[in-house]
Amino acid sequence: MLEELQTRNAFLQHVHPTLKLLSLFTVFFCMIFVYDIWRPLAVLLLTVAVVAFLGKVPLKLLLGLLLPFALFGFSFVWLQVVFPEERGSTVLFYVFHMPVALENIQTGVSLGLRAMVYASWSLLFVLTTSPVSLVMSLIQKWHMPPSIGYGMMAAYRFLPQLREELAVIRRARQIRGMGKKPKVREWKEMAVPLMAGAVRKAERTALAMESKGFDGSRQRTRYVQMNYKKMDVWFTAGFILFITVIFLLPMS
Amino acid sequence: MIYADNVTIAYPFAEPSVESFSAEIRTGENVLLLGPSGSGKSTIALAIQGILPRSVEAEVSGILSIFGENPAVKSITEAAGQAALLFQDPDTQFCMPTVREELVFTLENLRVPAEEIEARMLEALQFTDMLRCIDARIDTLSGGMKQKIAVSCLAAVNPQIWILDEPLSQLDPVSREAVASLLGRIAADSDKTLVVIEHQLNEVMEWVDRAIVLNRQGQVSADGSPARIFNSHGDVLEAEGVWLPLPAEAGKNLLKKTETSKAALPITLRQWETFAADYPAATVLESLPQPKKASEPSLQPSVLEVKQAAFAYGTQTVFENVSFSLYPGEMTALVGANGVGKSTLARVLTGWEPPKNGYIYVNGQDIASLKPYEIAKTFGIVFQQPEHQFLTQTVEKEIRYGMEMEGWCEEDIIHKTNELLIQFQLGHIRRNHPFQLSQGEKRRLSVAVMVTNNQSILILDEPTFGLDKRNTDALFEVLEQCRRRGKAVLWLTHDMDLVYTKAARVLALAERTLAYDDGVEAFFNGNTDLEKIGVRPPVVQLMRPKEEKAGSYA
Numbered sequence: 001m002l003e004e005l006q007t008r009n010a011f012l013q014h015v016h017p018t019l020k021l022l023s024l025f026t027v028f029f030c031m032i033f034v035y036d037i038w039r040p041l042a043v044l045l046l047t048v049a050v051v052a053f054l055g056k057v058p059l060k061l062l063l064g065l066l067l068p069f070a071l072f073g074f075s076f077v078w079l080q081v082v083f084p085e086e087r088g089s090t091v092l093f094y095v096f097h098m099p100v101a102l103e104n105i106q107t108g109v110s111l112g113l114r115a116m117v118y119a120s121w122s123l124l125f126v127l128t129t130s131p132v133s134l135v136m137s138l139i140q141k142w143h144m145p146p147s148i149g150y151g152m153m154a155a156y157r158f159l160p161q162l163r164e165e166l167a168v169i170r171r172a173r174q175i176r177g178m179g180k181k182p183k184v185r186e187w188k189e190m191a192v193p194l195m196a197g198a199v200r201k202a203e204r205t206a207l208a209m210e211s212k213g214f215d216g217s218r219q220r221t222r223y224v225q226m227n228y229k230k231m232d233v234w235f236t237a238g239f240i241l242f243i244t245v246i247f248l249l250p251m252s
Numbered sequence: 253m254i255y256a257d258n259v260t261i262a263y264p265f266a267e268p269s270v271e272s273f274s275a276e277i278r279t280g281e282n283v284l285l286l287g288p289s290g291s292g293k294s295t296i297a298l299a300i301q302g303i304l305p306r307s308v309e310a311e312v313s314g315i316l317s318i319f320g321e322n323p324a325v326k327s328i329t330e331a332a333g334q335a336a337l338l339f340q341d342p343d344t345q346f347c348m349p350t351v352r353e354e355l356v357f358t359l360e361n362l363r364v365p366a367e368e369i370e371a372r373m374l375e376a377l378q379f380t381d382m383l384r385c386i387d388a389r390i391d392t393l394s395g396g397m398k399q400k401i402a403v404s405c406l407a408a409v410n411p412q413i414w415i416l417d418e419p420l421s422q423l424d425p426v427s428r429e430a431v432a433s434l435l436g437r438i439a440a441d442s443d444k445t446l447v448v449i450e451h452q453l454n455e456v457m458e459w460v461d462r463a464i465v466l467n468r469q470g471q472v473s474a475d476g477s478p479a480r481i482f483n484s485h486g487d488v489l490e491a492e493g494v495w496l497p498l499p500a501e502a503g504k505n506l507l508k509k510t511e512t513s514k515a516a517l518p519i520t521l522r523q524w525e526t527f528a529a530d531y532p533a534a535t536v537l538e539s540l541p542q543p544k545k546a547s548e549p550s551l552q553p554s555v556l557e558v559k560q561a562a563f564a565y566g567t568q569t570v571f572e573n574v575s576f577s578l579y580p581g582e583m584t585a586l587v588g589a590n591g592v593g594k595s596t597l598a599r600v601l602t603g604w605e606p607p608k609n610g611y612i613y614v615n616g617q618d619i620a621s622l623k624p625y626e627i628a629k630t631f632g633i634v635f636q637q638p639e640h641q642f643l644t645q646t647v648e649k650e651i652r653y654g655m656e657m658e659g660w661c662e663e664d665i666i667h668k669t670n671e672l673l674i675q676f677q678l679g680h681i682r683r684n685h686p687f688q689l690s691q692g693e694k695r696r697l698s699v700a701v702m703v704t705n706n707q708s709i710l711i712l713d714e715p716t717f718g719l720d721k722r723n724t725d726a727l728f729e730v731l732e733q734c735r736r737r738g739k740a741v742l743w744l745t746h747d748m749d750l751v752y753t754k755a756a757r758v759l760a761l762a763e764r765t766l767a768y769d770d771g772v773e774a775f776f777n778g779n780t781d782l783e784k785i786g787v788r789p790p791v792v793q794l795m796r797p798k799e800e801k802a803g804s805y806a
Contacts, residue, residue, distance in 0.1 A: 003349075003389070132353055150357070154347035160391065161343065165640075171604055172640040174624060175633050176701065177657065193639045196687060204344035210303055212405060213332030213361035214347075223356045223369045 006130040012055035013128045015235045016228055017137040020125050023239050027121050030247040031114050039246055040113035047120040055128045069119035073112030080108030131156050137226040147216030154205050169193055253279050259314035261295050269295045270470035282439045282446040282459055287466030288492040289720050293449045297415045302331040335413035336406040340421045342398035351401055352386050358405045376408035394590050396427020403434055416448040424590040424746040425788040428455055453497040454791050457519040479516035493722025498791045499524035506539040524795055533797035541792050543773050544756040552580050555708045555740050561610035563600050570596050574766045578740040585755035586744045589786025592761045594744045598711055603627045632702030634712040638694040642686040647678055650686055650701055676700040692723030710734055712743040728754050752790040760785045
């Protein structure tokens with residue numbers, strides 16, 4: 001499912017992963033200085049539209065993934081209203097004798113939307129970038145050592161295996177423990193067989209990689225060149241325009 | 253080209269695992285390394301490649317040279333180009349998600365120019381007949397296919413020396429045959445040298461031309477043609493727990509029985525036929541392992557009754573319409589091809605996953621209505637990885653655990669614990685940590701902890717995985733004892749020779765349902781479509797004299 005999205009033939013999927021990563025950091029940074037409601041809202045709507053249209057991600061799925069963040073965002077509103085640092089003067093109405101001020105609602109909504117923007121940009125990155133192309137780009141363009149890059153790939157392959165193994169360990173222990181559900185304290189004990197298994201797997205994989213000639217050095221040929229292409233120019237241009245309009249112009 | 257003189261290898265803080273190993277292997281030879289577990293076979297394999305001591309810490313002394321050079325001082329890339337390793341676990345040999353990416357990774361490592369990569373990749377996949385899977389995700393392939401992809405990677409590298417460390421041990425019979433014949437094609441190349449370690453020898457004997465036998469200390473105790481070595485060292489090997497190829501084992505029995513002697517034992521089926529032709533068919537038949545007789549229909553009520561059970565992951569049906577019962581004192585094997593759903597069925601039987609349709613009754617009660625502890629009281633379940641089930645710090649505590657949970661009095665616990673320690677041959681290591689035990693000991697302990705309370709059903713998932721002959725025999729001895737005491741024993745397996753000699757009844761899953769449920773003799777007598785079930789007839793069966801075989805078909 002995720003892999004299928006990440007390798008879809010759409011604009012965002014073809015954009016160089018390093019650029020997407022850079023844009024992600026830029027947006028995160030710029031958002032720090034924003035306290036109004038309208039700009040985060042505009043960024044959020046724009047991001048959702050871009051992911052849906054230029055990344056061909058089904059809108060329903062995207063909104064579904066954003067829903068938990070929306071609840072999280074709403075908690076900011078609630079916090080600002082109930083425990084404000086400073087209660088605003090424009091009281092709109094009362095809830096159980098508690099004054100609800102416009103200023104506090106505004107701050108809360110702004111913070112909540114900021115969380116949603118972070119979430120939506122992260123989704124833009126995660127849903128349209130395959131791990132392999134990310135790692136290849138980082139190795140080729142950002143000089144990440146291949147030993148770390150390929151190590152991360154190997155670890156990424158282990159994740160589903162570990163999850164499956166944990167389920168088996170839980171069940172095995174439940175059988176031994178006469179059907180008792182494992183308690184929190186026992187999760188710690190379950191980590192022992194899980195880690196023992198993981199270490200052994202990692203050792204085996206390391207041996208297999210070495211026997212295939214992997215020495216972790218940068219001296220290797222490149223079957224796929226992760227070069228910047230025309231698409232990347234368009235993406236960069238669009239992104240600069242977006243940052244200028246939303247964040248830079250209002251400041252001047 | 254592989255030259256070892258007085259090589260001794262020791263891991264840090266341990267006794268040497270290989271002691272004064274000497275051998276000379278010439279180009280084009282296909283050599284089998286034989287020896288009990290712990291005799292340092294894998295250690296030698298790693299040392300020939302050079303990974304040990306390059307990346308695996310160990311002290312190596314003596315002279316070891318590959319193409320006239322110490323492999324340890326070669327660069328990783330150079331060593332990989334000359335000698336490649338194939339490991340047993342199909343899951344841990346890859347670091348990339350898809351087949352194409354893995355092959356590219358391998359060729360990039362060796363600095364193959366980018367424009368040559370495509371061609372070499374396609375050639376390697378053509379050789380293994382895996383071209384159609386080039387863009388497949390490795391996770392989605394079966395164990396046998398993964399192993400073929402691992403072979404493809406090595407074929408793309410095209411080294412002169414292939415070191416195979418139990419390449420078949422985790423595969424089902426059909427995949428074993430496919431991978432073995434693939435390796436046989438490499439063995440046939442006179443430029444390629446193969447060094448192979450394998451427990452179950454039936455497939456590899458077709459192309460192995462030399463055997464080197466190691467003893468427990470890792471010293472060479474015999475070196476020469478396999479047929480002669482099995483003849484001269486057969487008894488020693490068996491005493492050390494090494495499997496002989498079945499033709500050799502039966503040949504040895506036959507010689508003993510007829511009090512005759514021959515220079516060499518048969519190691520392949522073809523050799524067996526000529527070998528056995530010199531003896532009367534009835535005598536030959538007697539010297540073969542016999543299948544178990546189907547057990548008498550039990551008069552006792554069933555302990556487990558499965559009625560029209562079905563299971564699906566989402567919309568994908570795993571099995572449906574599965575009905576059978578297990579009775580006390582039955583020894584039953586559950587067989588079927590890889591991925592057919594044997595483990596899933598075991599999960600459903602034991603209440604881990606609810607069936608989508610149908611019912612499962614345990615001692616007359618619907619399993620859906622039972623609480624987890626009531627299920628645990630009825631079933632002993634031994635998982636594939638014994639370590640998953642260990643909860644305590646010592647072997648003894650591990651065995652006591654179940655009884656303590658049930659609130660036995662101390663006197664009974666001590667009595668029963670001692671009895672089990674003796675029965676499972678774990679007495680000498682009662683104070684050791686369960687994780688420190690050998691593979692065979694771990695397996696025995698995992699069964700021992702499951703029979704502490706008086707469960708009526710014992711289910712084991714691939715209990716002989718990775719065990720040598722001695723440990724397998726020891727395990728089945730205790731399972732047989734459990735059976736005699738009235739437990740219903742059910743085990744999942746790929747090993748048809750084991751089924752043939754140890755099980756009385758066979759359940760076979762195929763084409764999403766229970767395809768066979770009857771005695772073991774009828775399963776293998778030629779009237780069952782084994783092809784459809786995805787298993788091969790046991791070698792023992794193929795070894796029966798022709799007339800008798802014809803007779804049983806009639």
